[in-house]
Amino acid sequence: xxxxxxxxxxxxxxxxxxxxxxxxxxIIDTLLSKxxxxxxxxDGVSFSVARGEILGLVGESGSGKTTTALNVxxxxxxxxxxxxxxxxxxxxxxxxxxxxxxxRQMQIMFQDPYESLNPxxxxxxxxxxxxxxxxxxxxxxxxxxxxxxxxxxAGLKPPETFFDRYPQxxxxxxxxxxxxxxALVLNPEMLVADEPxxxxxxxxxxxxxxxxxxxxxxxxxxxxxxxHDLATAAFFTDRVAVMYLGRIVEIGPTKTVLSDPRHxxxxxxxxxxxxxxxxxxxxxxxxxxxxxxxxxxxxxxxxHPRCPVASDQCxxxxxxxxxxxADHLVECLFIV
Amino acid sequence: MExxxxxxGTFRRRPIGILGGLMLFSVVFIAIFAPWLAxxxxxxxxxxxxxxxxxxxxxxxxxxxxxxxKDVLSQLIYGxxxxxxxxxxxxxxxxxxxxxxxxxxxxxxxxxxxxxMRLVDFLLVIPDLPLMxxxxxxxxxxxxxxxxxxxxxxxxxxxxxxxxxxxxxKERQFVMRARALGASNFRIIMRHIFPQVLPIIxxxxxxxxxxxxxxESSLSFLGLGDPMLISWGMMLNFAFERAxxxxxxxxxLPPGFAIVWVSLGLVLMGSTLEEIVNPRLKSHHLFxxxxxxxxxxxxxxxxxxxx
Amino acid sequence: xxxxxxxxxxxxxxxxxxxxxxxxEDVSLSLEQGHSLGLVGESGCGKTTAxxxxxxxxxxxGRIVSGEVWYGGVDLMRISEREMxxxxxxxxxxxxxxxxxALNPVRKVGDQxxxxxxxxxxxxxxxxxxxxxxxxxTVGIIPEMAGQYPHQYSGGMRQRAMTAxxxxxxxxxxxxxxxxxxxxxxxxxxxxxxLQRLQKELDLSIILVTHDLGVVAxxxxxxxxxxxxxxxxxxxxxVIYNDPLHPYTQxxxxxxxxxxxxxxxxxxxxxxxxxxxxxxPGCRFEPRCHLRSxxxxxxxPPLVEVKPDHYVACHQVKG
Numbered sequence: 001x002x003x004x005x006x007x008x009x010x011x012x013x014x015x016x017x018x019x020x021x022x023x024x025x026x027i028i029d030t031l032l033s034k035x036x037x038x039x040x041x042x043d044g045v046s047f048s049v050a051r052g053e054i055l056g057l058v059g060e061s062g063s064g065k066t067t068t069a070l071n072v073x074x075x076x077x078x079x080x081x082x083x084x085x086x087x088x089x090x091x092x093x094x095x096x097x098x099x100x101x102x103x104r105q106m107q108i109m110f111q112d113p114y115e116s117l118n119p120x121x122x123x124x125x126x127x128x129x130x131x132x133x134x135x136x137x138x139x140x141x142x143x144x145x146x147x148x149x150x151x152x153x154a155g156l157k158p159p160e161t162f163f164d165r166y167p168q169x170x171x172x173x174x175x176x177x178x179x180x181x182x183a184l185v186l187n188p189e190m191l192v193a194d195e196p197x198x199x200x201x202x203x204x205x206x207x208x209x210x211x212x213x214x215x216x217x218x219x220x221x222x223x224x225x226x227x228h229d230l231a232t233a234a235f236f237t238d239r240v241a242v243m244y245l246g247r248i249v250e251i252g253p254t255k256t257v258l259s260d261p262r263h264x265x266x267x268x269x270x271x272x273x274x275x276x277x278x279x280x281x282x283x284x285x286x287x288x289x290x291x292x293x294x295x296x297x298x299x300x301x302x303x304h305p306r307c308p309v310a311s312d313q314c315x316x317x318x319x320x321x322x323x324x325x326a327d328h329l330v331e332c333l334f335i336v
Numbered sequence: 337m338e339x340x341x342x343x344x345g346t347f348r349r350r351p352i353g354i355l356g357g358l359m360l361f362s363v364v365f366i367a368i369f370a371p372w373l374a375x376x377x378x379x380x381x382x383x384x385x386x387x388x389x390x391x392x393x394x395x396x397x398x399x400x401x402x403x404x405x406k407d408v409l410s411q412l413i414y415g416x417x418x419x420x421x422x423x424x425x426x427x428x429x430x431x432x433x434x435x436x437x438x439x440x441x442x443x444x445x446x447x448x449x450x451x452x453m454r455l456v457d458f459l460l461v462i463p464d465l466p467l468m469x470x471x472x473x474x475x476x477x478x479x480x481x482x483x484x485x486x487x488x489x490x491x492x493x494x495x496x497x498x499x500x501x502x503x504x505x506k507e508r509q510f511v512m513r514a515r516a517l518g519a520s521n522f523r524i525i526m527r528h529i530f531p532q533v534l535p536i537i538x539x540x541x542x543x544x545x546x547x548x549x550x551x552e553s554s555l556s557f558l559g560l561g562d563p564m565l566i567s568w569g570m571m572l573n574f575a576f577e578r579a580x581x582x583x584x585x586x587x588x589l590p591p592g593f594a595i596v597w598v599s600l601g602l603v604l605m606g607s608t609l610e611e612i613v614n615p616r617l618k619s620h621h622l623f624x625x626x627x628x629x630x631x632x633x634x635x636x637x638x639x640x641x642x643x
Numbered sequence: 644x645x646x647x648x649x650x651x652x653x654x655x656x657x658x659x660x661x662x663x664x665x666x667x668e669d670v671s672l673s674l675e676q677g678h679s680l681g682l683v684g685e686s687g688c689g690k691t692t693a694x695x696x697x698x699x700x701x702x703x704x705g706r707i708v709s710g711e712v713w714y715g716g717v718d719l720m721r722i723s724e725r726e727m728x729x730x731x732x733x734x735x736x737x738x739x740x741x742x743x744x745a746l747n748p749v750r751k752v753g754d755q756x757x758x759x760x761x762x763x764x765x766x767x768x769x770x771x772x773x774x775x776x777x778x779x780x781t782v783g784i785i786p787e788m789a790g791q792y793p794h795q796y797s798g799g800m801r802q803r804a805m806t807a808x809x810x811x812x813x814x815x816x817x818x819x820x821x822x823x824x825x826x827x828x829x830x831x832x833x834x835x836x837x838l839q840r841l842q843k844e845l846d847l848s849i850i851l852v853t854h855d856l857g858v859v860a861x862x863x864x865x866x867x868x869x870x871x872x873x874x875x876x877x878x879x880x881x882v883i884y885n886d887p888l889h890p891y892t893q894x895x896x897x898x899x900x901x902x903x904x905x906x907x908x909x910x911x912x913x914x915x916x917x918x919x920x921x922x923x924p925g926c927r928f929e930p931r932c933h934l935r936s937x938x939x940x941x942x943x944p945p946l947v948e949v950k951p952d953h954y955v956a957c958h959q960v961k962g
Binding site (some may be wrong): 060061171172173201202203204205206207209210228229230231232234235258268269270272273274275276277278279280281284286287290291 | 685686797799800827828829830831835836854855856858860861881884885894895896898899900901903909910911912913915
C-alpha cells in the first residue's frame, strides 16, 4: 500500500484488513470434504482516519462497510490484517484489561432509532448507564449533572424534562439524539455511525448530521460515517471511501471524489442518485443486475461483470489502489 | 410503572380477563380470611351422632357434612389455603428455575446452552405425573415435599420459552449497543434482556399456577397428599372412597368445582396477559405485509375490509 | 383525459377511547391517463392512508368520512364491497410498502402470481402460467425464475415480482407505496427505470407514494405534497421544484441534499408534525412555519389555484 499523504495525528489505521466468515456446510459437503467456502465480507481494506476527521464509508449491501465498522470497534475479529487505534492493536486491547477503556473511547450509533434504545429504560437510565459501566461518577448528583449536560449537548432541551420519558414517547429524531447523548456522556474520541439518519424523515436528517458535525467541531470527535447514501455523505464527510464487495475502489477528499470520480462504480453511483430537479434529469448509468454474493467472487477485478468499460484484462488481473492525485486513490486497471 | 398501565389497559379491553381476575381474587380472599369465614373449625367434630355422618346440607351446615361428621364448607374454605399455597409456591419455584436456565442457555449458547437444552428435552419426555408419583412414594408425604416435586419438575416449558425469547432479543440493536458500551454479561442479561422477557414470564406464571394446583390436586386425589392438611384433592380422595356409594354430592362436587373455578380464573387471566405480551397475536395489517397481500388480492381469508 | 379523480377525500381513524383522528382531510387529485403522480410527504402525513382509502382497504378503525373517487364514470365510494372487488387488482392495484416481504415463502413465486390472475379472471391454469412468464419478462426477470421460491430471489427481484403481481390483471392504475425504500441505490434506479418503462409501454397511470423528493423528480409528471393529512401544494413536477410556493415545500426542498450542489449546511425544519389527536385549529404547518402570521393560527387555509394548475394551501400565498 502506497504511503498516504501525511496528515495530522492518525487516530485509526487499518492495514490490509480481511474478515471472512465461514459458510456453514451441509452434512453431505462435510462428508465429501468439499473445500470450505467463505463470505468475503472485508477483503483487503486499508485506510486511515485523522483526528477530528469525518470519513465516509459508502457502499451498497454486500460492500463490507458494516463489517469494517465492527472490526474497527473490536466487536468482530479480523481474519487477517490489523486495526490500530491510536497506534495500538484493537484486538489486543479487547483482550487486555484496557478493554473497558477502549469501549469508552469508541462509541457507536446504529441505524434504527426504534431499536437502539431499551424500551424499558427511561432516557435518564439510558444516558446514565455508560457512566455506571465505566464507573466515571462518584455521586448521584454528579451523575445527574453529566446526564443533563449530555442531553443538552445532544439538543434535547430542557434536559430535565426528558429524564423520565420512555423511548416510545419520543420521535425518531429525538431517539437518535438520546443515542448521541449516551455516546457523548463518555467523552469518546471516536464515533462510528452506521446509517444514523437513513430511517429518519428527510427534514430531520440535516439536524442530526449538523449536530454530529458540531460535535466534531467543538470536541474534536473523529467520525466514521457508514452509509449507502452518497448524497448525505457528500454533504457531511471530509473524505469518502467507496466500497464494493469488500474492497475500497476509490478513496479521497469528498469534494474531489464527487467532482472527479475515476472508478466506473463511483461514476455509476453518482449518476443514478436522484436529483431533486426535473430539469436536470441526467444520463443515468444504471448497472445491470445486482451486487454478486461475496462468497463466489468474480475473477480479476471484482467489478468487471457489471462494469460498463471492462476489458478482457479486467477478468484476469486484480487491480490495486493507485494514486491519481494528492490524496485520491482509485483501484482500477484503467484509470479513466 | 408504565408497564402496569399497559397491562391494565389491556385488561380493561378484555373483560374476560377481569372476570378471571375476580375469580382468582375471590378464592385468594377466602383463603386469607379462612378463619373468619369458615363457620366451623374443619377438624372439629361437632356433636357427632350417627345421623350426622354424611348429612346433606341444612341451615347449619351449608354444604352438609363429611363421613366423619365434619363440616364440608369449612373444609372447602380451609382447603383453599393448601391448594393456593402449593400452587403459587411451586409455580414460582418452577418459574425461577426455568427463567434462570432459559436466560443462561439463550444468552451464552454454545456448550452450556446445548447441555441445558438436552436436560430440558430429557425431562420433557418423561410424563410429569408418574414421575411425581414415583418421587413422592420414595420420599414420603408432606406439604413441602409436594411443593418441591412440582416445582422441580415444572420448569422445563418455561426454560424453553425463555430461551427462544432470549435468542431473538440478544440480536436487537439496543443489546448490541450495550455490548459496544462495554457492559458486562450480567448487566446485559439483567438490565436489557430480562426486562423484555418479564411480561412473557408473568403471563406464563399465571398459567403455570393453575397447572401446579391441578398437579397438587391430582397427587392428593391419588392419596399422596399431606395427611395432616386438608386440600381439595384430599377431599376428592375421601369423597371418592367413602361418599360416592351414598350419592353424597355435597361432599363430592364442591372440591372439584373449586379446582375448576380457580384454574379457569387463572387461565382467563393468563391468556389475557399473553395477548399483551405477544403482540403478534393481533398484528395490524398495515404492518404485516402478508396480511396486506391477502386482503388486497383477495387471496387467503378476508378479514377486516372496511368500505 | 383524467383516468381517476379524487374529490375531497377525508378519512378518520377511531381510537380505543372513541376520539377520531383526522388522518386525511379534504384531499383531491386528478390523474391523467399514462401520467404519474408523486404523492409526497413525511411519515404520518396521511399519504398511505389516503391510498388505502382509495382502494377501500382501510383497517377496521379507519372510516372514510366523505369524498368521491370517480373512475370510469362510477364513484367508487358508493358501490358495494362486492362491486369494489371487481375493481381491485383488475383496474387498480397496489405495490405496498414492504411488499418484498409479502410473498409466501413456501410457494413458488410463479404460482403466487398465477393465483392473483386466477382469482380475478376466468382463465385456466395453463393460460395463467403463460401470462406469468410474460409478466416476469416485463419486469425484467427471466421467465424460468417462476419456478423458484422467494428466498432464492434477491430483494430487488422480489420487489419486481410484486410489481409483476400487481400488473397481473392489466390494471389501468398502479399505486406504488415507497417502492424503493430499503433497496440499494442501484436497485432503486432499476426499479424506477422499470416504472418509467411500464408507464410508457403499457400506458400505465402511476401514483407513487414516497418521502423521497429525488425519486419524484426523476419520474413523476405531477406532485402533490401532503402535510398533516391535508394537501399543502399540488402542481406539475417542474413547478413544484422550480417555483414552490408553500413554505413547507420550500423548506423540504432545502432539506433535501442535492449531489450536484453539495452545500455545507443542509436545512432542516425544526419541530415535528402535529399529533393527529391534537391538531391546531389553524394551519397545521403554522408552528414550524417561517412565514406565519396571525391568521395562520386561527384559520385553516383553503386550497387555492394561485396560478394555472398550481394549487397552494397557504394564507401567505396569494393568487
